[in-house]
Amino acid sequence: MGSTLLSKTDTADEAGLSAIVRPAPRRRSSRTDSPFWAALFVGPNVVLFTVFMLIPIVWGLALSLFDWNLIYEPRFVGLDNYVALLNDARAVNSVSKTVYLLVLGVVPTVFLSFVLAVLINTSFPGYSVFRTMYLLPIVISLVASAVLWKFMYDPRVGPIAQLLGFFGISGPNWLQDTTWAMPALSLVIVWLRLPLGIILYLAALQQINPQLLEAAEIDGAGPWAKLRHIIWPNVMPVTLLILVLTLRGIIFDSFDIAFVMTKGGPLNSTDILAVYIYDLAFAQLRLGYASALSTVLFVIVTILALVFNPPRRRPTNGDPV
Amino acid sequence: MTNKFSLSRRSVLAGLAASPFALAAGSQFAMAQPTSGTLSIGILDWAETGIKPVFAAYEAARPGVKIDYSILPGDGPGLRQALLSRRLANKLPDITYLADIFATQFANAQVTADMRPFLNSGGPITMTSLAKPFLDQYLVTSGPNKDGIFGLPIGADTVVLYYNKKHFDEAGIPYPDDSWTFEKQIEVATQLTQKNGSVTTRYGLAASVPWHATYVPGIEAFGDTLLDENNMYKLQTEAAIKVFTMYWDQVKAGVLASSPQQTQLGGGYQAFGAGTVSMLQSVRALTPLIRSVTTDDWDVALEPTINGVRKTGMGSIAQAITPQGMANNQELAFDYLNWFYSEDGGMKILAAGYGTVPPVEALYTSPIWTDLPGPPYDNRVFAESIQYGAMNPTSIPADVQVVVDTELAKAEEAVVLNNVPVADALKAAEAVINEAMARVMAAGG
Secondary structure, three states, rough: OOOOOOOOOHHHOOOOOOOOOOOOOOOOHHHHHHHHHHHHHHHHHHHHHHHHHHHHHHHHHHHEEEEOOOOOOOOOOHHHHHHHHHHHHHHHHHHHHHHHHHHHHHHHHHHHHHHHHHOOOOOOHHHHHHHHHHHHHHOOOOHHHHHHHHHHOOOOOOHHHHHHOOOOOOOOOOOHHHHHHHHHHHHHHHHHHHHHHHHHHHHHOOOHHHHHHHHHOOOOOOOOHHHHHHHHHHHHHHHHHHHHHHHHHHHHHHEEEEHHHOOOOOOOOOHHHHHHHHHHHHOOOOOOHHHHHHHHHHHHHHHHHHHOOOOOOOOOOOOOO | OOOOOOOOHHHHHHHHHHHHHHHHHHHHHHOOOOOOEEEEEEHHHHHHHHHHHHHHHHHOOOOOEEEEEEEOOOHHHHHHHHHHHHHHHHOOEEEEEEEEHHHHHHHHHOOOOOOHHHHOOOOOOOOOOOOOHHHOOEEEOOOOOOOOOOOEEEEOEEEEEEEEHHHEEEEEEEOOOOOOHHHHHHHHHHOOOEOOEEEEEEEEEEOOOOHHHHHHHHHHHHOOOOOOOOOOOOOHHHHHHHHHHHHHHHHHHOEEOOOOHHOOOOOOOHHHHOOEEEEEOOHHHHHHHHHHOOOOOOOEEOOOEEEOOOOOEOOOOEEEEOOHHHHOOOHHHHHHHHHHHHOOOHHHHHHOOOOOOOOOOHOOOOHHHHOOOOOOOOOOHHHHHHHHHEOOOOOHHHHHHHHHHHHHHHHHHHHHHHHOOOOHHHHHHHHHHHHHHHHHHHHOO
């Protein structure tokens, strides 16, 4: 005797049954698995979200049903504020100006972000300098950018006027011209939104399998064909993300630019929704009406977000995404 | 160099009347000085430089007393929002600064308290101490606080003409004088204007046309009023159309820099200091800033006559004790205000900063400000123009004034940028303004 008792598993191995999947050994449960730790890590974000997002949204919705000027007691008016919106020419104009700004801002931002990302996604002497230059606007505050560009557009001493003058061109008074004021603002906004788009596209471009590009090159595909049939389809998800982020960014961040540079003028040509809401709430103290307009803006943004980034069914094990 | 100017009979009599009373009351005033406590005061941002020495002097005069001041936004909407928010949070200072358009609204909102208890408290500053036109701006004429006084003016400000002497010397043009008419002013402004192609590089005159201190005097000079008997705006009158046409024609010609042009130049007084504007309509309160940014020699003159009549915009910011101040810190607040308005107290220090014409009639000719070294040199202009003052009607609610300013700015853009006829632009503005007036009045003002 004296033979060693073999374990079941050893016997199984010798019997060639090692292919059978053995149940994983039972792990001792970690402290971090408990609901307490989940709450501890998620909790602060939930609290901040509730305090700074959820409560103000609900409060704003409720306030839109009242007439209040901070002085007298709020007076319940039901849907009167929403009805008044329909007859408010300035509100209609501000919605149309917001849509105009979106068109002028979103399309160039997406297009230019992609093109610049493709261009700087290469290695050449000094490319890091160009990359830094394109990403710089992201660190400049919106108000500082607005002040800077206001000087740029100055018809007397601004660099744009100086440059045009060098070529013998007399440019318009950009920010005092009802035709050019909105394009002038949209240029600033595109400049500010480019860095984020470039960063996202760069990340997406670097995810593309290089073997696909090599194979295409072997098959004789030129740069344009590679761009059209390989690169662009592969970055499509990022394109949608940039679309949504740019939409949101333009609608909310454009207030700073418009307020500092034109205050909604000249002649309401840059009177976007955010500027009008500010005027109603803080200049005219019509808080209920401003809240109603804010609710309309919220609905517009939500619809646009759902259009460009609809909710998808959550993937389960084995299901394709 | 100082200019002594002839004293008007009115000011001499006022001074004689006031001085014995001030002497008598001053002795009583000297008896009840607080020796401890903290007084909180909310001041406008642009006033900080001028008022800090005043606070330091008060603290030196009252050992043991401290002034804790906070900054309020200098723009109307910002000021209103800040004070109303503080009231909701029960955190109003003991004394707050305010502007005339908010007198009634802040009274109704319990941001400011009725100052009559202070003026009737037996101290040196009484109902008759402060210049009536400026005090009347803070007299509430309707609503639950009717007949109350909800602010004490800090200065007696009128619009005068600041002019760059160097520009005049270079062009060989005599300086402005009391005989100037509006037409003469425009003629000279046109001569002083410089252009590069179609772009004006130097404006002959800067005047904010949508500012009530510009158009109200003009309308009154033509013998009309801004409001009708129902408190509605009358912008379709011959007087209103003439006044706005006079100014906007010059904006279109690139001779006059109104608000948008001044903004593009970096601001009105900044443009004057930089030499991109030769003449500027402005007020004494901005003199310290003008002095700090202007290197060319300059002086001031009376506003020219319009239609043979001299009228000039008039007004003042004010300070008032808040309900919290009245309830919790009345003695200190009263003492501070009495000291503030005394000739050898706050007024002397404030006036020495060039930022104020004392709102005390007895001090209109006081050397505490008339003998300050120039520029400006012709200080009699500031006191003399008070008699030509034209006030913005106090019956205009603050919520409506915001709409007025916006609509008149839009009317100006329509006329200047799109060549819309002045009458049509004013008609559109009037409709919106009076709709707002009806709405606000129906809601209780």
